[in-house]
Amino acid sequence: MKRMNADRTSRAGRREASRETRPARRSRAGAHDRVLLMVGTRKGAWLYHGDGHGHWRVDGPHFLGHIINHLVLDPRDKHTLLMAAKTGHLGPTIFRSDDLGRTWQEAAEPPAFRKAAEGETARAVDHTFWLAPGHTDDARAWYAGTSPCGLFRSEDGGATWRGVDGFNNHPMHPKWFPPEDATPDGSVIHSLLIDPRDASHLYVSASGGGTFESTDAGASWSPLNKGVEVNFQPDTYPEYGQDPHCVHLHPLAPDVLYQQNHCGIYRMERSRGHWVRIGENMPKDTGDIGFPIVLHPRDPDTVWVFPMDGTTVWPRTSPGGRPAAYRTRDGGQTWQRQDRGLPREQAWYTVKRQGFTCDQRDPLGLYFGTTSGELWMSTNEGKSWHQMAAHLPEIYSVVAATLR
Amino acid sequence: MRVLIPTPLRSYTGGEAQVDGCGATVAELFANLNAAFPGIRFRMIDEQERIRQHLRIFVNREQVRDLTVPLRPTDEVQILQALSGG
Numbered sequence: 001m002k003r004m005n006a007d008r009t010s011r012a013g014r015r016e017a018s019r020e021t022r023p024a025r026r027s028r029a030g031a032h033d034r035v036l037l038m039v040g041t042r043k044g045a046w047l048y049h050g051d052g053h054g055h056w057r058v059d060g061p062h063f064l065g066h067i068i069n070h071l072v073l074d075p076r077d078k079h080t081l082l083m084a085a086k087t088g089h090l091g092p093t094i095f096r097s098d099d100l101g102r103t104w105q106e107a108a109e110p111p112a113f114r115k116a117a118e119g120e121t122a123r124a125v126d127h128t129f130w131l132a133p134g135h136t137d138d139a140r141a142w143y144a145g146t147s148p149c150g151l152f153r154s155e156d157g158g159a160t161w162r163g164v165d166g167f168n169n170h171p172m173h174p175k176w177f178p179p180e181d182a183t184p185d186g187s188v189i190h191s192l193l194i195d196p197r198d199a200s201h202l203y204v205s206a207s208g209g210g211t212f213e214s215t216d217a218g219a220s221w222s223p224l225n226k227g228v229e230v231n232f233q234p235d236t237y238p239e240y241g242q243d244p245h246c247v248h249l250h251p252l253a254p255d256v257l258y259q260q261n262h263c264g265i266y267r268m269e270r271s272r273g274h275w276v277r278i279g280e281n282m283p284k285d286t287g288d289i290g291f292p293i294v295l296h297p298r299d300p301d302t303v304w305v306f307p308m309d310g311t312t313v314w315p316r317t318s319p320g321g322r323p324a325a326y327r328t329r330d331g332g333q334t335w336q337r338q339d340r341g342l343p344r345e346q347a348w349y350t351v352k353r354q355g356f357t358c359d360q361r362d363p364l365g366l367y368f369g370t371t372s373g374e375l376w377m378s379t380n381e382g383k384s385w386h387q388m389a390a391h392l393p394e395i396y397s398v399v400a401a402t403l404r
Numbered sequence: 405m406r407v408l409i410p411t412p413l414r415s416y417t418g419g420e421a422q423v424d425g426c427g428a429t430v431a432e433l434f435a436n437l438n439a440a441f442p443g444i445r446f447r448m449i450d451e452q453e454r455i456r457q458h459l460r461i462f463v464n465r466e467q468v469r470d471l472t473v474p475l476r477p478t479d480e481v482q483i484l485q486a487l488s489g490g
Contacts, residue, residue: 089486090459091446091448093443093447113452115451125451
């Protein structure tokens with residue numbers, strides 16, 4: 001299917017459009033800035049402190065045995081960590097540290113749906129899947145996406161949480177996120193995006209359900225899925241019901257969004273209102289199926305994905321047992337394989353949607369964690385990779401923060 | 405009354421395997437436990453007042469599945485972790 005050609009704009013044209021909406025340029029991080037790498041796994045969390053000169057200090061495990069779906073540093077203060085945790089036996093909670101993980105406090109009121117009235121579906125949070133710091137101007141705000149599909153907001157740095165009623169109680173919620181369409185580990189809300197120009201402009205995505213947009217701080221929502229294929233339903237281009245795996249907007253060009261979907265890689269210019277399948281330009285023997293997508297923080301046209309095998313019965317492993325990242329530098333028109341240093345054969349891992357990330361250094365550092373518990377990094381924007389750690393539990397999330 | 409705490413919840417009780425509790429029902433007991441050990445209740449009981457899937461509560465060695473079950477001061481309440489996978 002060649003849906004993108006009719007919609008393709010030139011790189012120069014896109015850059016021109018991007019400049020119109022581009023916020024003030026951020027100062028560029030140096031090659032030797034310190035990096036904090038936050039790793040959430042099925043059995044606990046680890047922190048890797050990089051000194052900027054190639055040395056890493058390992059701090060962990062934290063909460064050994066806990067299921068850690070996401071561990072995120074607050075970029076506004078650079079010392080507060082929030083962690084989404086649960087265990088096999090216990091209910092979900094949020095842990096907070098204001099000293100980079102030396103001590104932890106539990107949220108007084110973790111995300112929880114309101115008590116169901118008679119006749120209502122009684123929803124209970126199984127786990128918090130995604131954590132996102134609020135807008136820069138909203139210093140204590142955080143958002144959380146849960147399974148089953150729920151959106152929550154904290155206004156006190158993660159200590160107490162309230163449901164975003166406009167989302168959780170939207171009349172279409174049961175149709176947008178029907179329980180029977182849940183992914184194997186339960187439906188999840190993820191990719192909580194905040195327009196850096198406008199704190200009330202939000203995007204969330206659901207697996208399954210699609211991507212949704214609010215321009216009034218979450219009071220109302222609309223589907224934003226035009227052009228995204230659903231090859232697991234009779235209607236292959238419905239208004240909702242898609243399965244975005246990971247969605248990002250570009251911090252310098254917030255009207256440019258990218259997503260790695262169950263059905264390919266897509267790009268959207270918000271003013272156009274529909275997604276274009278840039279994954280059509282990936283090598284056919286690799287395909288454009290995967291979980292994560294990473295955006296270069298200084299170039300809206302540079303993006304990385306980590307393909308997996310989405311053929312036959314969907315192994316979701318590295319295609320052919322040969323893992324590789326793929327990079328585009330022209331908004332998805334062309335892609336380059338980046339596998340130097342990675343196993344050449346018999347490597348059958350998966351990189352989950354929160355498992356691939358970048359820091360802010362120049363050149364950019366890239367990091368990914370695998371379902372087989374390996375942590376890999378590149379200090380040269382993917383030209384070569386080396387293994388940082390092995391034998392960790394299954395890695396669910398990797399988040400990098402650049403510290404100065 | 406005596407309340408036996410399983411290992412996953414002892415981070416709330418300062419490592420204690422056994423604590424004193426009070427309440428005329430299981431629900432009251434858990435509310436009082438939460439006052440003494442903040443956060444412990446939500447790890448066991450969800451927001452719809454349901455006992456979480458992999459926890460078991462026994463009163464005098466009889467399993468209870470309802471938070472309205474009455475309690476006496478002489479009862480022993482045992483909280484146990486069930487099987488939850490590998």
